[in-house]
Amino acid sequence: MVAFNKFFTSVFLAIVYASSSRAAPSLIDSKHTTHRTREIAGGVTLETFHPVSNYETFGEGVDHPLRKRAGVSFKESSVAFLQSKLGLKAENVAFHSGYAGDVVTHAYLKQTHGNIVFANAVANVAINKDDKVVALGHSFVTPSSIAPSTASVSFEDAVSTAEDALDGTYNGHPADIKYFVKEDNSAVLVHAFQVQNEATGTWYLAYVDAHANKLVSVTDFVAKASYRVLPITKELLTQGFETVVDPADLEASPKGWHWTGTKDSTTTTGNNVITYKGSQTTGVTTESGSDLVFNFVQDATKAPTTAVNLNAARVNNFYLLNSLHDIAYRYGFTEAAFNFQKDNFGNGGEEGDRVTASIQDSAGTNNADFSTPPDGQSGHMRMYLFTSTSPQRDGTLENDIPSHEYTHGISNRLTGGGTGECLQSTEAGGMGEGWSDAFAEWTEQTSATIKDYVMGQYVTNDSAGIRTHPYSTSKTTNPLTYASAGTLNEVHNIGEVWANMLHNVYAALVGVHGFSTTAHTDPTGTEGNVVFLHLFIDSLAIQPCTPTFLTARDAWIQADATRYDGANKCTLWKAFASRGLGVNAKNHKDDATVPSGC
Template sequence: MKKLLYVLALFAVTFATAQEFSETVGSYLNNNRSVLGLQSQDVAEFSINSNSYSKSMDLDNVYVNQMHQGIEIFNSTSSFAIKNGAVVHANLRFTENVEQKVNTTTPSNTAITAISQAASTLGIQGSTNLELLETVGANSFIFSNGNISLENIPVKLVYQSTESNTLRLAWDLSIALLDGSHYYSLRVDAVTGALIDTIDWTVSCNFGEAPHSHENKSNGQSILFPETAAMSFSAVSGPEYRVFPIPAESPNHGPDVLLSDPANPVASPFGWHDTDGVAGAEFTVTRGNNVLAQDDIDGNNGTGASPDGGADLHFDFPFDLTTQPVDYLDAATTNLFYMNNIMHDVYYQYGFDEAAGNFQENNYGNSGNGSDSVNADAQDGSGTNNANFGTPPDGGNPRMQMFLWSGGSGPTDLLDINNGPLAGSYSGVPATFGGSLVGFNLTEDLVLVEDDDAGTSTDPNDACDVITNGAALSGKIAVIRRGACEFGVKALAAQNEGAVAVIMVNNVAGAPIPMAGGAVGGSVTIPLFMVSNVDGEAIIAELSMAVVNGTINGTTITPDIDGSLDNGIIAHEYGHGISNRLTGGPNNTGCLNNQEQMGEGWSDWLGMMITIEPGDQGADGRGIGTFALGQPITGGGIRPFPYSTDLSVNPHTYDDIKTAAVPHGVGSVWAAMIWDMTWDLIDQYGFDPDIYNGTGGNNIAIQLVLDGMKLQPCNPGFVTGRDAILMADQLNNAGANQCLIWEAFARRGLGLSAV
């Protein structure tokens, strides 16, 4: 198992540089502590966590952790912009009156005990054969993975803040679950052994309810790599990839094209298949310095197959979207490889480079920690209708898991009632979670779920409370009403009672909808679908009088959709890696865990920025994930509203975060704001299709947002994020766009009075 390098990140800063930055930061803190509301004890001890030079701002971004008695205060990471030996901007997350808030400086339990306690609390089964591999420093260690983690386990003492505004001594450690579903950053109380804080470095993008329709039309084509140009390239010796090139968001947005040598020479100077920094490819498969793309059909995070382009690196594999995705696995994996590299190369130009914590095996001598290219899994078998991205600190490999999506069909005949007055065919819409209905065929009696109605729900047939007729459900098709609780909760409850499938009855008029699984949907393995209120209530009424037998027939369902072909979703997932490595610096990827965190918004926006096409207008509706959902390109996508500068299309305002779901709903509000700002900049400076070196408003917007991420501290909110963008404009453009930026945010309620 590769030892994670990020635990040594503190020592990556040279002594001379660290000393210079420490003196500058120390002087700033002492001179301004009264204004900052801090005591002398609060600024007496700190450490330089990481630093990187920003070309766009021409300064050093320095990230500082507050300490007490040699022990770091967790997530106190503060951002300092230092130029010519002076602090030109600072954003602090220091705690005041530290000495009065700490409970102790001496742990009562050991580091190895803390690992076992964390594993037990997480419900991890099996023996923990832990071995101490290295003592990094005082109270800082590296243990083996102990058969409980995909990676070795770093452990160190920190202080963890609590809701009661105290600081408790804790062991800070991380465990990557063996199935790859979660990469937990954990704090275990060093006195009581209780798990007191959990952050999941793996961001799982659970997509909400959105209507499906099946559409496979292609519209438009790439402006960066036109098909005619790609065809002429093919005569030139060099790597070739048949993909859906940006700005095409998906197969619905443009045709597949055979590209020749699309690697950017600045970001990937030795191409996409190099790892040694010497001319010539080290790999003939979809593997290189920036990403390893492979299948994980088994869902075990093992070594999957990667398509081989041969000595000529010609990755020209056919697509046939009318077949099941496994039939075009090589083509999908190639597109996944391409898009990860594109994200690397494009955002490298705007400061997501080696020093800032990007994802590369070899950093080519450009600072930062290497050995952390992306592990990108195509057709991952551990889930469906989803995608995720796990981002450990700099030096640890992130993992992108791209799943299959249920066929993008609208209502289709799924159910045949075989007896009684209701005999006939009924249409339904498959859920976006649970077992696949493609090719599924089952004949069994239907049974209406009954629960004790003891909770907040008032419907005894919605499975939101304790089921009382479990014996009757065993081996049968459960019928459940929509309402009150998440679809995943309902289906899992029926599954636990032995039901073999679920028919969900819509509780409102109109067509049935695709159901999202919510928090526990990933545990549901039985298939389920929704029928309309009219049909479902008729079935429920008949069940009260007689036995109803039905056949679920999935042979009419369209093939699954491969998320590895949805460039927008790939970009969204990669975007989580960008925002997590840039906010708080590359050595702390747990800085987007607060209620106002904007990670989902940045990811939506980063994906939209590389898929803007000439002729697009800000008022256009931009849905996210339309291809994966089986929608046409005009579809609404996975968010509550498509993105648009037109408030009648997207009415989001800052006030909406009071009731919006965290993080996806909150993030969509943030994305709406910076999307507005982007189009205001495009209106001012024009649109430049050169995503790498352009000077248009779109290029300016990307630079401002990424620099804003670098300038903000750990756990920023909307106001902090906005102010960081304003500061980036002052540093980059002498404040030329201050009014424009203010007006864009104020339009959606984030004006001067916002707090």
């Protein structure tokens, strides 16, 4: 979700109090990394719990127990390593998902008891090309008690309880029986199933106690040819529309952008995204000429709902989301890595989950959001109109906003192995907002010149944008540091801290390695913007479920060690330390220390 801190608070925002579980808690950050309070329906709030996430990185790698055996799969290797490292029995670990990237193989695992998985006790293991483990994250627990494994509450009764509490309806997606670890360290048996309300835009994975028939917790999936478009490198309409010809990257979209699984469409419908208003069947934009020519001239003097402006918005969104798909694909967000495609062309992962993008959605105003369910279910974007100007303005036509929203899909899918469940705590949710701003900024860079970056200028008609500060290397312009996150209780404000850190990381890498003008389609370069996006994507896949500033930083350092043999170690440490995230940073207290030798 974008959220506009300067002039309103979105109804989707959760108000939370958070902190490191090991900290001497402050009034604001006492549950920063393990809890989140959500308003679910009718003003009712629900505090959700996530066990402490542990994370270790191993530089060049360490052996796993099966390394010297021939014919061992990475599934077996990851399970064996986790069992050895944590002293677990075979029956307490189950492989969930995984894939082989170009430099790292990723395995995502679940804790089990009696063949029933724990919903919120998970692990991830990263193995390099030398078959050595380079990273381990886990939130495995030793429960004080475990509920009986046979439900005494029927699924139908559990559904009724969740539907009443969440003001939604069970959507028919397959349900599960799982264990769920509560804050008191007891493990309750739960019915786990999805509840949606399309009219209000809510989409939850509900966990209902299968013995007490009470809602225990939720996963919130909502983070709250020829085309005339605003090119992806431009943020604002005032920078000018252009006609781009055949922009599809056939390495990432081998049958182009209009392939529907059986044939090519002549509308804003394709394998990676369908963009529409109201109805996916009739609400799409059809080509304005032959041979996939989409040429609609936006008229800024007229309401965004006029036909030509609506068509221009749908076309721009279709172009932008396909471009983002192709860029992210080049850097590792592929079918096997849980991306969004209707047809996966036999390349792994679950298919049938292209992004559905609702333009000028009637459910709200002055915002945007993206829902990220598990791999195999479509990500859903909703773009709204903004009402502070006359005529109103369409958020679809400010590229940084849909780019921000799409990145929620990337960060939620890559973290935790395609479940969409791992950025649910206050700090992790805040970092999700930060990743989204940072990727939007990356797409709009055109040279090695590092400028301050402002989000949301067009929709608000305000050059200061929608964040509290521009993203900047200047501490005068943007004073936010790691310690700032411990004083904040709202995810977008926390996200600004992380996004500004990544702005400083980007500036440092480009300062050392320069800038590639072909980075959108060529990930093989050594320039700083190429290095940045590789580490951005790589670190998401190897960080633990429910990451923190500290573990996400460590994931960046490890990603560099794995992909670039640590060539950027000191550059990264200095950038993070410049904003308080140095070697000795903890409990939201700043530290500027860098490793010896840096």
